[in-house]
Amino acid sequence: MMHNDVIKCDIHSTDTHGYSEVIFAVTHPLGFSYAPRIKNLKKQSLYIFKSNKSKTPANWKVTPDKYVSEEIITDNWDDFLRLVTTIKLKKATASDIFRRLNSYSNQHALYKAMKAFGQIIKSVFILRYIDDLGLRQAIEKQLNKVELANKFTRAVAVGNPREFD
Secondary structure, eight states: OTTOSSOOOSEEOOOGGGOOHHHHHHHHHHTOEEOOOOTTGGGSOOEEOOOSSSSOOTTOSSOOOEEOOHHHHHHTHHHHHHHHHHHHTTSSOHHHHHHHHHTTTTTOHHHHHHHHHHHHHHHHHHHHHHHOHHHHHHHHHHHHHHHHHHHHHHHHEETTTTEEO
């Protein structure tokens, strides 16, 4: 999306297999919404920042399940902003950066910070998704276009890799 100067978009949709909290984290400061269709939405955890209050208000209809690690976010915030700036300035592609981070993601502090920040953004998205019929329909419409294009390609192309006759 960052390397396409012809088509500007403000929302990116994927199916369940393409979503992660880290993607939520990076797309937010880049200025576009990440809107995946998440399978088994009710099994997703909602995150909140820990507060001095001992429990969530009783009038909340949807309550968070877990707390996000604020410390890991604040400790790595400068590195996170540097990474986002690198993508924004097109010094490196997001796919190259993620490929490198994913090779040692379990122990990398920046990856953990991005995941923690993304958990908050994902939680906000889930609440919007539940509440906004228009958003759900827009995501479905976008993903249906992609699925129909893939189906069309399979129908008219042959071989492996698929080529047109």
